[in-house]
Amino acid sequence: MDRTRFYVEETVNEIKELDFIHNNVSAFVMRYEPGYYRVDESDIMRPDMISYKNYGTVRYWWLICYVNEIEDPLLSITVGQLLRIPSLLDIYDFYKKFKVR
Numbered sequence: 001m002d003r004t005r006f007y008v009e010e011t012v013n014e015i016k017e018l019d020f021i022h023n024n025v026s027a028f029v030m031r032y033e034p035g036y037y038r039v040d041e042s043d044i045m046r047p048d049m050i051s052y053k054n055y056g057t058v059r060y061w062w063l064i065c066y067v068n069e070i071e072d073p074l075l076s077i078t079v080g081q082l083l084r085i086p087s088l089l090d091i092y093d094f095y096k097k098f099k100v101r
Contacts, residue, residue: 024098025066027094027098028063028066028067028086028090028094029090029094030067030084030086030087030090031087031089031090031093032087032089032090033087034067034084034085034086034087035054035084035085035087036082036083036084036085037050037053037054037082037083037085038080038081038082038083039077039078039079039080039081039082039083040079041079043077043079044077044078044079045073045074045075045077047061047062047064047065047070047073047077048061050064050077050083051064054085055088060086060091061073063086063091064083064085064086067084067085067086068083068084
């Protein structure tokens with residue numbers, strides 16, 4: 001799931017670009033009980049590995065950061081930090097409902 005699929009594509013001066021102001025990412029809601037994951041040393045600066053360890057894919061790293069309000073995944077993830085891990089059911093529901101392109 002590519003996070004850019006939730007941004008509207010606009011054409012400006014005949015060039016297609018993503019509209020980062022209007023997007024659907026902020027509409028993500030966790031209806032199912034999230035999982036939890038405690039960050040260890042191997043996860044520092046590697047949100048992709050956190051996603052892989054929890055989902056078997058690196059695709060959802062950005063959603064884990066969004067849910068946990070992590071703005072800078074390279075600096076803000078610390079050893080021992082407890083992260084909420086969204087349910088795959090919530091991710092699939094969100095993808096079906098808000099996918100733009």
